[in-house]
Amino acid sequence: MRAPTWVAAAILALLATVVSGAPEHDKVTSLPGIVTHNGELQVSLYSGFFESTPTDRVHYMLAEAELDPSNDPPLILWLQGGPGASSMMGMFQEFGPYIIASGDSVVRNEYAWTKLASVLVLESPTGVGFSYCQDQMSPGGKCHHNDTSTALLNLESLKRFVEAFPEYEGKDFMIWGESYAGVFVPTLANLVYESDLKLNFLGFSVGDPCTSEKYQHLGDQLHFNLGYAYHNGFISATSYGRLLHDCSKRDWNGNLAPDYSTPQCVLEWRVYFLQTSNNDGQNPLGFDVEFGKTGKFINTFNNYGPNGGPFDTMLRDYLSSPEVKEALHVSEAPVERWGMGENLVYTKEHLACFYEEGTPQGARPKFDWDMLEIYRKLAGNVPRIVVFNGDTDPDVQYRGTEAAIESLGLDVKEGGGWRPWFFTADGASSDLMENKTPYWGELLSLKPAGPQLGGYVKDYEKNVSFVTVHTSGHMVPQFKPQAAQLLFGKVMMNEDLSPPMNETEIASLSDAEFFGNGTKGYLTEWILRAQSAEYSTLGGGEEEPH
Numbered sequence: 001m002r003a004p005t006w007v008a009a010a011i012l013a014l015l016a017t018v019v020s021g022a023p024e025h026d027k028v029t030s031l032p033g034i035v036t037h038n039g040e041l042q043v044s045l046y047s048g049f050f051e052s053t054p055t056d057r058v059h060y061m062l063a064e065a066e067l068d069p070s071n072d073p074p075l076i077l078w079l080q081g082g083p084g085a086s087s088m089m090g091m092f093q094e095f096g097p098y099i100i101a102s103g104d105s106v107v108r109n110e111y112a113w114t115k116l117a118s119v120l121v122l123e124s125p126t127g128v129g130f131s132y133c134q135d136q137m138s139p140g141g142k143c144h145h146n147d148t149s150t151a152l153l154n155l156e157s158l159k160r161f162v163e164a165f166p167e168y169e170g171k172d173f174m175i176w177g178e179s180y181a182g183v184f185v186p187t188l189a190n191l192v193y194e195s196d197l198k199l200n201f202l203g204f205s206v207g208d209p210c211t212s213e214k215y216q217h218l219g220d221q222l223h224f225n226l227g228y229a230y231h232n233g234f235i236s237a238t239s240y241g242r243l244l245h246d247c248s249k250r251d252w253n254g255n256l257a258p259d260y261s262t263p264q265c266v267l268e269w270r271v272y273f274l275q276t277s278n279n280d281g282q283n284p285l286g287f288d289v290e291f292g293k294t295g296k297f298i299n300t301f302n303n304y305g306p307n308g309g310p311f312d313t314m315l316r317d318y319l320s321s322p323e324v325k326e327a328l329h330v331s332e333a334p335v336e337r338w339g340m341g342e343n344l345v346y347t348k349e350h351l352a353c354f355y356e357e358g359t360p361q362g363a364r365p366k367f368d369w370d371m372l373e374i375y376r377k378l379a380g381n382v383p384r385i386v387v388f389n390g391d392t393d394p395d396v397q398y399r400g401t402e403a404a405i406e407s408l409g410l411d412v413k414e415g416g417g418w419r420p421w422f423f424t425a426d427g428a429s430s431d432l433m434e435n436k437t438p439y440w441g442e443l444l445s446l447k448p449a450g451p452q453l454g455g456y457v458k459d460y461e462k463n464v465s466f467v468t469v470h471t472s473g474h475m476v477p478q479f480k481p482q483a484a485q486l487l488f489g490k491v492m493m494n495e496d497l498s499p500p501m502n503e504t505e506i507a508s509l510s511d512a513e514f515f516g517n518g519t520k521g522y523l524t525e526w527i528l529r530a531q532s533a534e535y536s537t538l539g540g541g542e543e544e545p546h
């Protein structure tokens with residue numbers, strides 16, 4: 001049964017999209033609250049809806065590459081996680097051309113990914129952000145989705161995109177995403193790989209991704225936990241030993257859990273919760289809202305990042321304002337306030353981030369396999385798969401992601417062993433530094449700092465890479481925008497993040513040759529090369545004399 005208003009809206013949208021070239025009615029002509037460049041919008045943006053299925057209207061936003069079209073810039077799709085998180089977070093809180101600066105302002109991002117590619121985001125699935133479904137149109141109605149329906153919906157939205165923007169047909173195209181998009185991205189990549197979508201598919205990249213229950217969760221590498229607290233200095237070695245050996249048990253799904261059966265253990269765990277800012281609410285009473293407001297001192301997405309900030313509220317206020325809604329052509333959306341997943345009922349179907357707090361005992365996902373199945377299928381059949389993880393992310397910890405990728409059993413590419421990569425820390429503009437919030441780009445500086453450690457990279461055969469991002473939490477482009485832009489650019493241009501490291505040669509050298517003895521040895525030469533413009537900047541290689 002369809003509401004008459006729904007039919008009318010659908011027909012109108014259908015008529016409106018039957019135009020050649022980019023849909024002019026979706027062109028964003030101004031963006032409220034730009035605090036730099038006299039409020040002038042400098043980037044080509046589109047925003048509107050795709051009629052992705054007869055019952056789903058998906059909000060998209062396209063930020064076009066800030067490059068001469070003759071350079072034929074590639075296109076990426078970005079998907080946020082959750083489930084229920086909106087990809088507008090990526091656009092306005094991570095890598096987009098404008099980053100939220102307060103509840104009613106945005107600041108130009110000099111490290112935007114649009115410097116290298118056109119970026120499409122989808123608020124996905126429907127029920128997230130401005131995207132809506134037919135069920136939502138009746139009072140109290142919500143959209144129902146699962147991993148399968150979400151991947152299918154995203155594929156349909158991509159088809160609508162190519163229809164609406166025919167000038168993108170045949171472009172190089174890669175899918176990127178974060179967190180629970182560790183499920184959304186490979187499942188969609190699998191469909192794109194099998195489809196006749198008119199884009200040149202380059203593969204996918206996921207950051208801090210839900211990938212495998214076995215290696216991430218049951219390996220105790222998901223969510224802030226005892227091992228993480230110990231290895232990152234939140235608790236003493238003595239406490240760790242007692243809690244692990246005397247006061248822990250395995251719960252019904254094999255996950256390490258507190259054992260409160262003796263008064264001594266009750267005390268040990270209470271002290272632990274005090275030391276770890278209530279460990280993200282994983283205490284016997286669950287999450288205390290009052291404590292969450294006032295008592296938290298560890299950022300559960302980045303243990304070294306500023307904690308407790310209003311970053312998400314700023315975005316919500318900004319996107320909910322009538323002026324912004326009008327500018328983005330989303331006023332037709334039934335939601336009063338833009339939000340994340342309040343209108344979504346989601347069923348996870350895979351063994352990836354399935355066992356969350358409160359999962360009913362004995363619950364099993366529909367499919368008894370994790371994302372590594374798809375990695376095994378696509379590795380070597382798509383041009384590249386890059387998995388990255390912030391190394392100070394308590395939520396999806398890099399050791400678990402590393403173990404998951406390692407379990408694919410791929411050989412290491414020649415010279416591709418675990419080695420550091422570097423990015424050049426330029427000075428940020430005073431406009432950006434004055435206007436940005438502390439919650440984005442917290443390590444940026446007005447003064448340039450030269451080449452800095454970006455993290456570590458391991459390259460496998462079949463064009464699979466695992467990359468860590470040093471001192472970054474869960475949202476890599478938010479915490480490390482410069483390093484993230486370099487990583488993004490190197491992946492898109494299919495360039496190595498770091499020079500090959502020849503272990504045969506390292507083994508064969510004398511100490512004097514390796515360490516240098518009054519001269520530059522292999523060690524120094526290698527590091528200088530890794531820090532050179534060729535590797536630590538974008539386009540640096542072209543300027544180097546050959």
Ligand SMILES: *[C@@H]1O[C@H](CO)[C@@H](O)[C@H](O)[C@H]1NC(C)=O
Binds near residue numbers: 144145146149347366
């Ligand atoms: C997944 O979601 C779709 C859309 O709501 C629904 O049609 C389908 O039955 C669901 N699949 C399962 C296994 O629940």
Ligand SMILES: *[C@@H]1O[C@H](CO)[C@@H](O)[C@H](O)[C@H]1NC(C)=O
Binds near residue numbers: 462494
């Ligand atoms: C893997 O990367 C190499 C080097 O860039 C490329 O030549 C090859 O075609 C890629 N493999 C696939 C399956 O595209």
Ligand SMILES: *[C@@H]1O[C@H](CO)[C@@H](O)[C@H](O)[C@H]1NC(C)=O
Binds near residue numbers: 502504
């Ligand atoms: C690595 O070093 C060895 C020994 O110097 C050399 O024979 C080999 O060609 C090198 N491999 C590469 C890929 O450069």
Ligand SMILES: *[C@@H]1O[C@H](CO)[C@@H](O)[C@H](O)[C@H]1NC(C)=O
Binds near residue numbers: 512517518
């Ligand atoms: C290092 O250099 C000094 C001075 O040239 C020399 O005496 C010494 O033997 C060298 N050491 C090695 C290990 O080559």
